[in-house]
Amino acid sequence: MVERTEAGAELQRHLQQLGEQFAERLKQELPQLADKAQQLLLACTPAEQEQHLNSLRDQLHRLAGTAGTFGFARLGERARELELQAEQCLASLQQKQQGLHSFIDNLQQLTSQQYQAEPASNSPPAVPRNGRADREEQWIYILEDEACVGENMRLTLSNFGYHAEHFATIEALDAAIGQRLPDALIVDVNLEGTQQTGLTYAAALQRRLDAPLPLLVISTQDDFATHLEAVRVGATGFFTKPVDIPQLENRLERCFAQQQGEPYRVLIIDDDHELASRYSLVLRAANMLVEMSQDPADIFQRMREFNPEVVLLDVNMPGCTGPELAQIIRFNDDWLRVPIIYLSAETDIARQMNALMMAGDDFVTKPLSDNALVTTVFARAQRARLLSNALSRDSLTGLLKHADIKEQVAIELERARRSGNRASVVMLDIDHFKKVNDNYGHTAGDNVIRALANLLRQRLRRIDSLGRYGGEEFLAVLPDCSTAQAQRILDEIRERFAGLRFIAEGVEFTVTLSAGIACTDLDSSAGELLERADRALYAAKNGGRNQVRQAE
Structure with a gap:
């Protein structure tokens, strides 16, 4: 605890020292700009003017980006305005067609050479590899x-x-x-x-x-x-x-x-077993989870148990066509967001469009390369997951919404009772948040909320659940975590959050948080667990804020 406090103080000292160094630098840099301006005024030839303008523009460019970071907002804005003026002056001095002859020469060389087709690679494109068990330091x-x-x-x-x-x-x-x-x-x-x-x-x-x-x-x-x-x-x-x-x-x-993130889940329904197996191998090689089915009647069980993020359907299957099966899927509101991609050798545009109009999202013509398959499925799965997250998660923080995080409390309580392990529930609240909005504006307030959400994601485990409980209040559910362990984790997060520097209209400010912890037991319900964590949070607020309290 003492070491962390000292580290926080050391961070503040470093930041203050850097600010002082920049202020001292300004005492030398601003007179330098004045000297360069005088040299530009005395320049006699366009070449000399261009040289001085370039030097001035570069120095103004650096100043425009740096000044605001250290609280000199107006200086940074003025430097940027002058940088743009320098760019305009340079444009009037330079030849507009510079480099044109070189481009024409290169183009002539390109068109005069002989080319031969190279064998195309059919290996799947590089796709982000998912599924790490826990967060590692990046x-x-x-x-x-x-x-x-x-x-x-x-x-x-x-x-x-x-x-x-x-x-x-x-x-x-x-x-x-x-x-x-x-x-x-x-x-x-x-x-x-x-x-x-x-x-x-x-x-x-x-x-x-x-x-x-x-x-x-x-x-x-x-x-x-x-x-x-x-x-x-x-x-x-x-x-x-x-x-x-x-x-x-x-x-x-x-x-x-x-x-x-977790690997994307893909369901393939195709009566051609060998072809479906090939698609499955290619997609699995791209780190996706794949299930196959040759029987359209399996659709209900597959959709419920596997919960696919993309469905690949053959258009022509005996007993039930792809478009007919797609319409059956669309009857269920829970599956409306799942993209359906038709796979078919059909090249008639009118028939392809008709299939898409019935229920599909994309139409891929067979034969298709491994690259095309992976790229198409990956793009659709990625978009589907982003959409699903947007609907089920808080738009500002990306954390679970109120109802979803409360559900996680009940789920984890039942799991803890079955396993006999303890879990902790944590309520967090940003201290004096109204003052942040009043003094710095709601945009700054949103940045503070987003920063705390990001910090919680960084410092907690992948098995932990995080949600925005409402406004500036957060809820975390920590499986297999005692109250003492949760206290240590939350104190570290609290100290790191207090060390973050926020900037609004050129002014730096810091914010703190308070938290309350309750641990699962055999008697408390999910609602009672939340009430105990909330009372602990209230005690932390009453006790002076910027602290973590355990439920009694």
Whole structure:
């Protein structure tokens, strides 16, 4: 407990020191900008003007992204405005058709060469591998040449439970990647002292890896061209400086959740056993769970017991066609969200459309490659799961909704009674949350709620259930966890949450939480268990907040 308190204090000291260093830097940097402006004024030739404009633009670019992070919101906004002005001035100096002749030469070389078709690979495409038994510490590498910004990001992500490392140069990052691959990469677009941008390096890195890394991009440039370049190098997130780190962490969590989620469940109904077996093997090789059936009459049992996320139907089956079976599936409201993909050698567009109109979602013509099968099924399953989560989970946090998390309490209570093991139920509430909304706005309040949800996901196990109980209140169900163990876990989460730094309109602030714990027993009902946890939470609030109490 003492060590954690000291670690929290050490974090605050580091953050304060970084802020002071930036304030001292401004005392030197702002006069430098004035000197460069004077040099630009005295420049005689377009070449000299372009040189000075480039230098000014680069320095303003860095300042625009950094100032707001440390609370200098107006300075950051003004620097960004001046950066755009510098870009406009440069555009009027540079040749609009620069590089055109080189492009034409390359195009002529391309069209003059002879080509031969290469054998197509029929191996399934790389698909995220799912199903890790428990959360492991994820390694995050940060490429950011601004030491203050990079260290601030590293410290905050570490508080979320990641192993974050900050690198100021491409060379240092590349050396670290040579020793150990991270689980995700955060890259700033523009780096001082090198002709290579962060995106250029990321593109080259992704090409030489067996599987691409989750990539998040940060930049002061919020234009379409930069977004497009980020997409083309495989970025899964784009954040404009000053970066809202809780939002960035939320995107990281989504990336890892997709990679580590349960395998997608696919049901194949096809009277051709060999063909269905091949599809099954290909999909299983792509880490999906697959069941097969040759009898359409099995549909009710298969749907109830296997609960598929995608159904593959042969169109032409004896006794019951694919479209007829699809309509039977659609009779049940519980299965309306399950995508149905028809597999058929039918090439007549009118017949394909007729089958789709009857109940299907997609039509894949046989024969189809392994790549096409995996890609089609994976895309449909991914979308179906996202939709299902959107309907059953809280839209802001991604956690279970009120009714669903209450149901988990009852389920875990029954399991604990059968096994004889103890489980803990935890009620959490953000302290003085109304003041956050009043002082910083509801958007800032939403960021605080989302940050706590992400932190809970990071620090708890995969077997634990998490839900948003209402407003700023959360409920956690921890199987096989005593009250003492829950106390230790929740105290660590409480301290880490208190160490998170939030930014709203250039102002930094922190928030705390309180929690109450109740443990299962043979006599209490689910409702009584919740009441005991709620009373413990009330005691924590009454006792001064920012603490965890156990039910009496």
